[in-house]
Amino acid sequence: MVDTLIAGLLRGNVYALGAVGISLVFGVMNVVNFAQFSFFGLGAMLAWFFVAEVGLSFWIALPLVLVICAGLGLLINITVVRPLTKFLPLAAMLSTYAVSQILDNASQIAFTAQFRVFPKVLPTSNLHLGNMRFGTSDLVMMGVTAVVMGVMAIFLKYGKIGQAIRATAQDQDAALQMGIPVGRIQHVAFVIASALGGLAGVFIALYVGVANPTSGLNVGMTAFVAATLGGLGSLGGAVVGGFVLGILEAFGIHFFGDTAREIIIFFVLIVVLIVRPGGLMGKVPLLSTEPLTGTFLGKGRPLRIPRWVWPAAFVVGGIVIPLVANNYVLTTGTQVLIYAIIAAGFTVTAGQAGVLALGQAGPIAIGAYTSALMTLYLPLSFWEALPIAGLSAAIVASILASPIWGVKGHYISIATLGIGTVIVAIIRLVEPQGIYGIPMPKWGDTLLSTPVAYYLIDFGVLVITLLVMWRIRHSHLGKVIASVGSDEVAALASGVRVRDYKALAFAISAFFSGVGGSLLAHQYTYIDPTIFTMLMSLLVVTIVIMGGVSLPYGAVVGSIILIGAMELLRFTPELRIIVYGLVLILVVRFRPGGILVRNS
């Protein structure tokens, strides 16, 4: 038991360092910074480079790594994040995701994707406490963290800049009026956060022994959850959250196995958020706006689309493309269409109800598995399984998500991310083997297995989806859901049961995600849990934001751009992701409300 506790403390140590950085940036800028994830991997690789390749001593390499990370952090804030927060935090968040993609791939080009052996700078197994072995290396890491945290605490409490950081976190406008240079303070916070990320990365590499440019991803995710658990914006909370999560995770793995890791992390998070919606040490937000609330409805107006565009788009998409395009374009087209279906359904939740749910991979997986299992083991055809897949995704996801609708603000995004991850993790636990030989759709006796057939099926489903969404938007129900999104307090005051309508919106979105999952399953004919990742969820969110968050037809445009662009960029495989990230940043920079939304 003591060994497990020590293992938990060591891992909590790293989480705490990362979580402090995330919380710090969130506090002063109100932005969830995905780029922070990349600093873990980058810190590890830089340290490896300086120590193993250049031959510097570890104690010279460490400050070098911190300086480089801090400098990069400053650069990112100046060029990307800060200019975008002026528009809206959501755009900034999306752009930090793009930045993290760019950083990871740049680091991969610089250091290659190979796992590298991190030199043993300090003994890792020279001490013991009873049966439990640990090393000087572990003690040094704990010591450094303690010192860093102590210095940070004193700096924030007594330092002039520290006080300014706290003031900015409390109220940006008030701080500005008191003469605090908010812009510079935000730079400082970003610099500190990036350096802490780099430090955590070095520690991960020290502790784990090998590193590659993407090895920070898991720790980053967990650190992010730790920051939320402690209360976003609360630095003490981040430290507590980090250690609590580290220890609970270690015991959880001891009892339930490594496979249950994600379930444990997110289960802890969801329970904490239900009991304390503002995190362990954060303030419970009484009146907080959802990240999406009001922003698009208030700040942007959808471009007016001339009437002739609809039949024209129908003819081009449904008749011209299937007739003239080759199989490669059609197969890419099926992917575009399926994601458009999922994303169009998602606009009810993200756009109208204003809930930025981050876990759509969950309902997609439910739909895919339901449909696959029903057509394989029950005498049901694809056509019958398709709507049932949607229904079961809506029902299961709604039941699982039912406790979280009291959670507000960014917390609900992370709670839904948790729900999505837990769904996939449970599937992996129950049915880790992939499912093979999922039957292809049939019409009578004809097997619909050609790209054209798939394309037409998906196109038909998309047209129905868009009609349903259009109907919902213009119905009484749609107006009520939109009222929740544009002003939750006013809606509540008018007697709208806000929680229930959010849940309903989520269920509608989950239905279409399930339908999309079913379509994917029957076209791949093989599914396993590795297909339904967090990246899939993020892709859905990105598509929706790209097109204009409350516009179902915007999702089609977003899907064409994001999935089509990945294919177009094939001519430069090495730079593909980087160019993709840059295009994403440019679009967000010039059209922060979405391609089809004009800023006003």
Next chain:
Amino acid sequence: MKLPTIYRRRLTAVVLAASVTLGLAACSTASAAGGPSASDTVYFGVSAAITGQYAQYGQQFKEGFQLALDQVNASGGINGHQVGLKYEDSQSDPKQSVAVAQKFVGDTSVSLVFGDYSSAASIPASPIYTAGKLLQYGFNNSNPAFTAKGSEYQWSTSITTSASYEWTADYVKSRGVKSVGVTYLNTADWGIPAYNAFKAEAAKIGLTITDAEGVLDGSDDYRPSLTKAVGGQPDAFVHIGYGPDAAKIVSQLRAIGYKGTFYGGQDEASFDGTPDAAGSIVGAQFLETSSDSAVQAFVKAFKAKYPNEQHVTGFEAGAYDALNVAVAAAKLGGTTRDGILKGFQQVKDVPSVVYGKITFHTTTRRVASPQLTPTILTGGKWVEYKG
């Protein structure tokens, strides 16, 4: 009149972004249409991870392919035709490997496709290759289902996980080990079938598994799982997984004070360079230090072409072999898609740096009776273990 300026700027930006995208599109079509389109070149497609988390392996494959390609073309190609490779990045992601498959099927100049790296990306693409009557050579796909559930168009020269871990159980038992602690990758396409084969064989021969823990290769900290796995004080430890995760596991296993022999790991740079990995034992197909003259010639040529690479592993060797097998089949059956399929059904005794000689078992479409050699890691190199 401030507003119009802003609008004009916005418009310029949008137009700029759009024209960049269109420009890129134009470039991509141009590059697809151009290039050496001489009709006498035979093209093979490669669907592999060039970016993303598996890019490391894509790079290794590329080096192996390129070396074989140089040699084949230098010695006259396939009956006078030069051989070329077309790479497509799938990130080993099924969403993309499916699109890549369709692209290759639609490209009539491609007569065979290598890949993908992982079975999770290869298997979803299989129906497309089958429908396009294009041979999918999953030379790295050790999941038995790739060929077993595939059609006559799916072939592989990778030893199946079940075969290699049955061998491991037998070998561990033959070393006088009575009990083992086990960790295995909890992945559908690889680790679980491998562990099931190991478990079944262990039960058959009376090797006790004190505890088995499923782990994920993306995790960093395995200590909670490992303290449990060695809680029953097994004689030895078996890890069913890849190189980087084995490197983490063996380091952490030693850090918590376990001293038994570690059966696991892979000939891969990060594992080979991990100090705690020394003394690990695995059954290997390809052995860089082998005294076999064909292997030595391959290793020498490889290091001459890539002076920065310190090691040659099974990944490069597998890709090198795969290209030679494909060329041998094309020489036999012809360079068309049909011809290559016929070639695969007939080809015999292709010289191989992994197996010595490759002959396919025509119903399993895998290498007939592959052999493994016990190897031990000493001084960062794998050598044959005769202890």
